[in-house]
Amino acid sequence: MSQTENHTHTVRRLYGPDLPLFREHLLRLDSETRHDRFGLQVSDEYLENYAELCFAPGALTYGYFEDGVIRGGGELRMFSSKDHPNHRDGEAAFSVELPWRRSGIGTQLMKHIVLAARNRSIGTLTIVCLRSNQAMLRLAKKFEAELQFEMSEVTGHLVARSPTAMSLWHEFVDNTLDLGASLIDYQGRLLHRTAHEG
Numbered sequence: 167m168s169q170t171e172n173h174t175h176t177v178r179r180l181y182g183p184d185l186p187l188f189r190e191h192l193l194r195l196d197s198e199t200r201h202d203r204f205g206l207q208v209s210d211e212y213l214e215n216y217a218e219l220c221f222a223p224g225a226l227t228y229g230y231f232e233d234g235v236i237r238g239g240g241e242l243r244m245f246s247s248k249d250h251p252n253h254r255d256g257e258a259a260f261s262v263e264l265p266w267r268r269s270g271i272g273t274q275l276m277k278h279i280v281l282a283a284r285n286r287s288i289g290t291l292t293i294v295c296l297r298s299n300q301a302m303l304r305l306a307k308k309f310e311a312e313l314q315f316e317m318s319e320v321t322g323h324l325v326a327r328s329p330t331a332m333s334l335w336h337e338f339v340d341n342t343l344d345l346g347a348s349l350i351d352y353q354g355r356l357l358h359r360t361a362h363e364g
């Protein structure tokens with residue numbers, strides 16, 4: 167966790183207790199962001215169901231927290247490869263609330279997703295976005311060394327590089343700390359609520 171101008175901020179993996187905060191992040195997205203993120207207009211009800219899916223087996227979600235509120239999210243969904251049933255492919259997606267854009271949050275989230283995908287030996291990582299989505303195109307371009315792009319949609323192919331002992335260790339340490347942080351945050355919210363209701 168870091169602190170600037172009295173704000174605390176961190177990017178970490180999300181666990182069950184973080185679901186309500188992640189749902190609130192998605193519900194705050196304005197209609198243009200929803201369109202860019204999902205490729206079509208989606209309702210609040212759709213987002214409420216979608217948030218649950220981000221915590222289901224086969225999914226991994228990271229969040230950017232500022233002062234205890236999630237302002238950005240990155241999701242990785244994993245599934246069996248169509249071409250090679252013994253291999254796994256993944257789809258990644260990102261959202262950062264408008265006032266928090268262009269300060270490197272998308273880049274931080276993507277770093278975590280690329281590391282997680284690599285450690286799970288994901289063969290192809292796809293990011294579906296509109297051709298006109300300059301922000302996502304630029305973000306993807308920053309990972310050119312690790313991902314190859316097809317210009318049709320921004321389909322990033324993770325270079326088939328097996329996980330190194332170091333990258334697995336980094337993610338293991340991060341996840342252990344993140345689970346602890348998730349529980350501490352949850353308890354903090356409960357205490358805050360109890361103090362205000364009691």
Ligand SMILES: CC(C)(COP(=O)(O)OP(=O)(O)OC[C@H]1O[C@@H](n2cnc3c(N)ncnc32)[C@H](O)[C@@H]1OP(=O)(O)O)[C@@H](O)C(=O)NCCC(=O)NCCS
Pocket residue numbers: 199202203204258259260261262263266267268269270271272273274293294295299300301302304305308
């Ligand atoms: C795509 C998105 C996640 C990027 O988040 P972000 O926090 O603004 O990203 P960063 O600040 O890390 O910027 C990443 C790069 O993109 C560039 N960039 C960001 N927004 C841009 C824009 N609107 N136009 C051009 N370049 C842009 C940044 O300058 C940076 O490149 P640089 O480091 O070479 O300068 C964010 O714009 C977003 O949530 N968009 C709506 C949802 C969406 O389109 N999701 C993608 C489809 S799943």
